[in-house]
Every structure is written in C-alpha cells, then in structure tokens.
Amino acid sequence: MNKNIHVFIVDDNRLLREGLVSMLAEQEDLVVVGAAANGRLALEKIIELRPEVALIDIGMPGKDGIEVTQALHKEAPEVKVIILGMIDLTDEIMACIEAGAAGYVLKEASFTYLVETIRSADRGESFCSPRMAASLFSRIAELAVERMPKLSKSSVRLTAREVDIINLIAEGLANKEIAQRLFIETQTVKNHIHNILDKLQLHNRLEAVEFARQRNLLKKQP
Amino acid sequence: MLSEVIKSMVEHQPDMEVVGEVLDPIELLIAVREIMVDVVLIAPMKDTGEPRICRQLLTENPMLKIMTFSAEGKAAFLYQSDSPTMRIDEPSEHSILTTIRKSMQHIVDDSLRTV
Numbered sequence: 001m002n003k004n005i006h007v008f009i010v011d012d013n014r015l016l017r018e019g020l021v022s023m024l025a026e027q028e029d030l031v032v033v034g035a036a037a038n039g040r041l042a043l044e045k046i047i048e049l050r051p052e053v054a055l056i057d058i059g060m061p062g063k064d065g066i067e068v069t070q071a072l073h074k075e076a077p078e079v080k081v082i083i084l085g086m087i088d089l090t091d092e093i094m095a096c097i098e099a100g101a102a103g104y105v106l107k108e109a110s111f112t113y114l115v116e117t118i119r120s121a122d123r124g125e126s127f128c129s130p131r132m133a134a135s136l137f138s139r140i141a142e143l144a145v146e147r148m149p150k151l152s153k154s155s156v157r158l159t160a161r162e163v164d165i166i167n168l169i170a171e172g173l174a175n176k177e178i179a180q181r182l183f184i185e186t187q188t189v190k191n192h193i194h195n196i197l198d199k200l201q202l203h204n205r206l207e208a209v210e211f212a213r214q215r216n217l218l219k220k221q222p
Numbered sequence: 223m224l225s226e227v228i229k230s231m232v233e234h235q236p237d238m239e240v241v242g243e244v245l246d247p248i249e250l251l252i253a254v255r256e257i258m259v260d261v262v263l264i265a266p267m268k269d270t271g272e273p274r275i276c277r278q279l280l281t282e283n284p285m286l287k288i289m290t291f292s293a294e295g296k297a298a299f300l301y302q303s304d305s306p307t308m309r310i311d312e313p314s315e316h317s318i319l320t321t322i323r324k325s326m327q328h329i330v331d332d333s334l335r336t337v
Contacts, residue, residue, distance in 0.1 A: 013295030014314050019227025022234075022315075059294075084223075086293075111226045 005122045006051035009035040010042035010068065011084065012060045016107070020055070023111060030118065039063025047076050052122050055105075055114075058085045058092070066099045073100030080121035082114075090135040097136075103127055156199050158217070165192045166212045167219050169205050224266050224295060231315050232263070237323075247275040254279055254286070261322055265291035276301045287325045289318070300325060 007030055011017040017035050024030045033051050036042035039060050046054050054072065058065035069081045082103040083096045093104050102121040105114050109129070120127035128136070158166070161182075168178045175193070179186040196208050212218050232238045241257050244250045254262065262279060276288050280303040288301040291313070298313040300321055308325075310317050 013224075014312050015291070015295050015298075015318070016224050016227055018315050019224075019231060023227065023230050107223050109223060111223055111230075114223060 003029075004031045005029055005053055005118060006031050006033045006049070007118060008033055008042070008046050008049060008051040008054045010037075010039065010046075010055065010060070010065070011035075011057040012037050013057070020114075024115070024118075027115060030115070039065070039068040043068055043071055043075075046072060046079060050076060051079060053080045053082060053118050055082050055084055055118070058083050058096070066095055069096065069099040069101050080124075082117055082121055088132060088135060090139045093132060093135055094139055104132060158196065158199070162192055162196050162199075163212070163217050165189065166196065166208050166217065169193075170209045170212065170218050224291065228263055228265050228291070228318075231319070235319060247273075250275060251278065251282075254283060259283075260285075260287065260326060262286060262288045263291075264288065266293040266295065287322065289322065 007024055009017055009020050009024070009032065011020070014037065017037065021032050021035050025032050033049050034045050036045055037060075039056075040063050042054075042056065043063065056065045056068055060068075063071075065083050065085075069083065072079050072081055077100070080102040081100060082105055083101045084107055085092060085096070085104055086107055088104075088106055096104050102124075103117045103126055105117050106129075113129075117127045164182065165178060168181060173181065175189045176186050179189045182189070193205060193208070197203065197205075200208060200211055202208055202211060209218070229240055229243065232240050241259060242253045244253050250262065250264075253259070264273065264275070273290060276290070279286055279288060280301060284303040286302070290299050290301070292298070296312065298310040298318060298321075300308040300310070302325060305325075308321065310321060
C-alpha cells in the first residue's frame with residue numbers, strides 16, 4: 001500500500017485555502033496536516049510538522065512565498081515546496097526555482113493538475129506545464145547566450161584572410177581600400193568583417209582590432 | 223482552481239445543485255435563458271466593479287442572485303435587482319453559503335440551482 005503524502009497549505013485567500021483543504025482531503029493518498037494564512041505562521045508550523053509537500057501562495061503580505069521557500073530550503077530541506085502563482089512570468093518561476101521550490105502551479109490551473117504536481121513533488125520529480133517548460137528553456141537559452149562570448153572567444157579560430165583584414169583595419173584602411181589591397185570586392189570585405197564580428201561576438205571593427213592586438217595577431221608595422 | 227473550489231463547495235451542499243458551468247459571458251447569457259437558475263456564481267473577476275454581465279442578467283431575470291469573486295479572493299459581491307450590492311470581505315465557505323441562503327429565503331422551493 002502506498003504511503004500517504006502529508007500536505008500543508010499556505011494561502012491568504014481564505015476561500016481557496018479552505019476549499020483546497022476540503023478537496024485535497026478527499027484524495028486517498030493525501031493528508032492535509034495544516035493550513036496557514038501567512039508566511040510567518042506557515043514557516044513555524046511547517047518546520048514543526050515536516051509535511052512531505054507544502055503548497056505556498058507566492059503573494060502573501062509580510063513574508064511572501066519565495067521568502068518562505070528560501071527559509072524552508074534551509075531549515076527543512078526535505079519538505080517539497082510547490083508555489084501557487086498568479087502569472088507565469090519566467091523571472092518569477094526562476095526565482096521560485098532558485099529559492100528551492102520543487103514546482104510552480106498557476107492558480108488558474110486545474111485541481112487535477114495540482115494533485116499530480118503534489119504527487120510528482122513527493123516522488124522527487126518536477127512537474128511543469130509545457131508552457132512553463134518553454135519559459136524555462138527560453139531562460140536557459142538566454143543564460144547560455146550570456147555565457148557564450150566568454151567561452152567562444154578563447155576557442156575561436158580566425159582564417160588567415162580574416163587576420164589579414166583585421167590587420168588592414170588596424171592600419172586605418174576603409175573597406176574599399178582593403179578591397180583594392182586584397183584584389184577582392186568591397187562586399188566581400190564587408191562579409192569577412194561581418195563574419196569576424198559574429199565569430200568573436202563583437203560589435204565593431206575597433207573591438208576586432210583590440211581583440212587581435214591582445215592575441216598578438218597584428219603584424220608589426222614596417 | 224478557485225472556480226473548482228467554489229463548484230465543489232456548492233456540490234457538497236444538500237440544498238444546492240450545480241446545473242451548469244460556462245466559460246464566457248455569452249455562454250452564461252444563453253445558459254441562464256435556457257436553464258432554470260436561482261444563483262449565478264462568477265469567479266474570479268479581475269476587478270471589483272460590477273461586471274456588465276450582471277446588469278444584463280438581472281434585467282432579463284430580476285429574481286436572479288449573482289455572486290462574483292475578486293481574483294485575489296479578498297472579496298465576494300452579491301448582486302440582486304431588489305437590493306443593494308452586498309460585499310463580503312475575506313469570504314469563507316461559511317459566509318458565502320450563508321449569504322446565498324439568506325438571499326433565497328423568500329423562495330418557497332428549498333432547492334437552489336446554481337450555474
């Protein structure tokens with residue numbers, strides 16, 4: 001026989017709190033061990049009762065859901081926190097995850113979805129909607145891009161032609177002059193410069209020259 | 223979730239019955255025209271002002287009682303054509319059910335129908 005999952009509910013919305021207590025109590029595998037209307041009281045009771053799962057409203061007066069989650073992560077890390085949120089803002093979801101939440105459920109979600117999230121959290125899994133997963137992937141992609149320049153600049157390889165072009169830029173030549181010097185079209189020079197800036201994640205020609213100078217790619221002027 | 227909580231609350235009352243559930247105001251207008259309804263519960267509302275749908279419903283059904291809930295659950299409002307709007311702060315299951323029952327006291331039939 002499966003063990004019961006002990007649940008604690010924190011929400012300052014009395015109707016929702018009372019309603020969830022009643023509805024969750026009807027689930028065979030769930031036992032509601034308590035409920036609180038504010039974060040401070042909730043923290044005391046959750047640390048005392050040690051339920052498997054705590055449902056915590058994100059927006060409460062005084063100590064909000066994220067603060068309670070952070071405190072619980074420190075004081076009672078075995079308690080799985082599911083945040084009840086009003087909007088699916090990526091930053092808000094990320095803040096909850098960073099605070100130690102195991103799940104994030106919108107209040108507009110269905111009761112069935114909430115129950116599944118509680119069961120998943122108890123199993124040590126993170127249950128999230130496709131929309132929420134998309135938000136998280138989007139945020140992770142942003143973070144990856146922020147990290148990319150540092151990683152890529154050190155490993156990027158410029159072609160001999162690209163190094164020649166940077167050297168000519170360093171000499172102060174314009175695109176047309178570089179084209180004449182290398183016997184190529186001006187548009188080709190522009191393409192090379194575009195590729196250089198793209199590879200190095202730089203914004204202008206001067207930054208490219210500085211990059212080359214730092215890596216001793218500039219030829220000594222006669 | 224709040225809608226399901228409210229629906230569950232009503233379903234558990236021996237003198238009340240949920241006769242319908244709709245997702246938008248147009249559907250609500252049609253449902254109330256087609257089904258015998260005593261009380262309409264609308265949840266949750268983004269602002270606390272009287273929704274236009276209430277005026278329309280009360281014009282068409284002067285005996286109807288309409289209860290709306292604010293999005294944050296901080297307040298509930300009972301709209302009826304023969305009395306001023308009643309506000310319930312920090313509504314609970316008890317206060318909502320009591321308010322609905324009181325508003326329906328003059329109805330002989332002891333069975334409430336809600337949508």
